[in-house]
Amino acid sequence: MVGRGSPRGALGYIEPMTDRPVSEPDVSAEHPLSASWVWAGAHRPPVPRALVEAMREGWSPEGPTAGVHPAAGACARRRQRLGELLAGTTLVVPTGPLKVRANDTDYRFRPGTDFSYLTGCDEPDAVLVLAPGAGRAHATLFVPERRDQRSHEFFTDSRYGELWVGPRRGTREAAAHYAIATAPLEELAKHLAGLEGTAIALVRGLDPSVDALVAPSEVDARLVATLSEMRLVKDAFEREQLEAAIAATVSGFADVVRALPEALRHGERVVEGVFNLRARVAGHDVGYDTIAAAGAHASILHWTRNDGAVRPGDLLLLDAGVEGDHLYTADVTRTLPVSGTFSPAQRRIYEIVLAAQEAGIAAIRPGVPFAAAHDAATAVLVDGLVDLGLLSNADEALRRDAQLYRRYTLHGTSHMLGLDVHDCANARQDLYRGDLAEGYVLTVEPGLYFQANDLTVPEEYRGIGVRIEDDIWVGPDGAVNLSAALPRAAHDVEAWMRAQWDQGPTPLRLGE
Numbered sequence: 001m002v003g004r005g006s007p008r009g010a011l012g013y014i015e016p017m018t019d020r021p022v023s024e025p026d027v028s029a030e031h032p033l034s035a036s037w038v039w040a041g042a043h044r045p046p047v048p049r050a051l052v053e054a055m056r057e058g059w060s061p062e063g064p065t066a067g068v069h070p071a072a073g074a075c076a077r078r079r080q081r082l083g084e085l086l087a088g089t090t091l092v093v094p095t096g097p098l099k100v101r102a103n104d105t106d107y108r109f110r111p112g113t114d115f116s117y118l119t120g121c122d123e124p125d126a127v128l129v130l131a132p133g134a135g136r137a138h139a140t141l142f143v144p145e146r147r148d149q150r151s152h153e154f155f156t157d158s159r160y161g162e163l164w165v166g167p168r169r170g171t172r173e174a175a176a177h178y179a180i181a182t183a184p185l186e187e188l189a190k191h192l193a194g195l196e197g198t199a200i201a202l203v204r205g206l207d208p209s210v211d212a213l214v215a216p217s218e219v220d221a222r223l224v225a226t227l228s229e230m231r232l233v234k235d236a237f238e239r240e241q242l243e244a245a246i247a248a249t250v251s252g253f254a255d256v257v258r259a260l261p262e263a264l265r266h267g268e269r270v271v272e273g274v275f276n277l278r279a280r281v282a283g284h285d286v287g288y289d290t291i292a293a294a295g296a297h298a299s300i301l302h303w304t305r306n307d308g309a310v311r312p313g314d315l316l317l318l319d320a321g322v323e324g325d326h327l328y329t330a331d332v333t334r335t336l337p338v339s340g341t342f343s344p345a346q347r348r349i350y351e352i353v354l355a356a357q358e359a360g361i362a363a364i365r366p367g368v369p370f371a372a373a374h375d376a377a378t379a380v381l382v383d384g385l386v387d388l389g390l391l392s393n394a395d396e397a398l399r400r401d402a403q404l405y406r407r408y409t410l411h412g413t414s415h416m417l418g419l420d421v422h423d424c425a426n427a428r429q430d431l432y433r434g435d436l437a438e439g440y441v442l443t444v445e446p447g448l449y450f451q452a453n454d455l456t457v458p459e460e461y462r463g464i465g466v467r468i469e470d471d472i473w474v475g476p477d478g479a480v481n482l483s484a485a486l487p488r489a490a491h492d493v494e495a496w497m498r499a500q501w502d503q504g505p506t507p508l509r510l511g512e
């Protein structure tokens with residue numbers, strides 16, 4: 001693989017040739033340079049050194065965009081606080097490497113969440129080291145040096161060379177942009193070796209090459225828990241980012257409704273494609289794989305194949321979120337009648353789920369347990385299941401050692417939301433599930449799911465799945481629904497869908 005692991009190796013800076021003997025290629029991964037040839041990876045022919053040198057000359061200066069990252073101040077405060085919470089220990093937080101999609105192609109890079117929270121940096125392979133100091137932690141961002149014209153990899157490394165992947169931020173550019181001290185990643189191993197015998201904690205599992213440099217420590221688990229717990233309360237910058245991601249998501253849902261005529265012809269793929277187009281245009285990407293589940297697929301909770309048909313009488317369950325440029329993601333679900341009108345059976349189920357969600361949202365305020373929304377929503381769902389004749393007795397179904405209602409509700413009602421769609425997952429459970437505090441953001445997303453082949457369900461309800469999900473900020477006086485711009489009540493949903501179609505046909509034309 002071309003350049004695999006190259007950021008950790010010696011930099012490929014080369015001195016100009018003095019003579020030019022003609023020779024057969026005599027280079028290898030271990031000896032990448034010879035008088036006449038430069039190694040370009042196991043699956044590419046060596047490149048003549050004369051060409052590599054010529055490729056380094058004759059360019060006007062180009063670099064990544066300048067300016068200071070908008071979260072630089074917030075990141076510095078977070079690093080300071082983390083240093084105070086885990087005083088006396090060197091803290092190592094990697095972002096993770098590029099991930100292979102197939103052979104020599106990678107997925108689009110998405111920085112590690114904790115690393116991003118502490119630095120804002122989006123360079124792959126980078127590592128934050130927070131050293132304890134007298135009263136003040138000292139942060140160093142280890143970042144790969146640039147593979148620009150100074151390095152033969154500019155041209156010979158298709159994974160990192162800037163001719164291939166565009167300008168990146170090395171030590172100098174990263175220091176200015178992220179307002180942090182930087183050092184070459186190539187020096188990380190030596191730096192960490194020099195700390196042997198002192199207390200070091202590492203966020204493990206993100207970067208195997210960093211995991212190998214630091215011995216496991218009891219403090220590792222405390223470090224990841226502390227980071228998740230710090231992220232529970234969102235600051236003003238984070239709230240803005242979430243609101244922007246949610247606004248883009250609302251637009252994406254409207255895009256999908258306008259494209260439903262094409263979805264009738266080409267299926268769920270259109271729903272996913274249209275939403276994801278909005279995510280790419282308005283933000284970084286989707287925050288998680290879009291669930292575009294028409295008809296009975298709605299009852300398959302993680303339906304991300306999205307390759308089924310969309311039929312006129314179906315419900316479409318769309319669970320999707322735009323991840324913004326600073327990686328905060330929305331997480332919204334609506335269940336929409338493809339034809340624009342709920343059938344009586346669909347409406348009956350929908351009304352139960354909506355009432356459950358409203359009860360859940362109403363239960364949220366600072367000081368109540370995390371489970372309050374779930375408990376309130378579940379009570380409504382169970383009453384609904386009794387009314388539908390699916391459960392004979394609510395108290396019996398709710399018994400802690402039975403929980404039979406879960407055949408139809410399947411999942412919990414809430415999770416934290418932020419940089420990760422299931423945010424703060426490493427917080428200690430007693431804190432995560434403890435009392436809500438002002439500034440938390442969580443989802444409320446009850447659902448009812450009747451599998452198409454569930455013989456316990458009256459036939460008219462089989463194949464119906466409904467979930468309604470909104471993103472809730474815990475304000476001082478209670479819940480603030482950040483995704484309220486997207487209608488929820490059945491008649492509001494129908495009116496909103498009509499309004500989208502009244503704007504004219506979708507410009508999408510996918511042919512037959």
Ligand SMILES: [Mn+2]
Nearest residue numbers: 331443445469
């Ligand atoms: Mn969710």
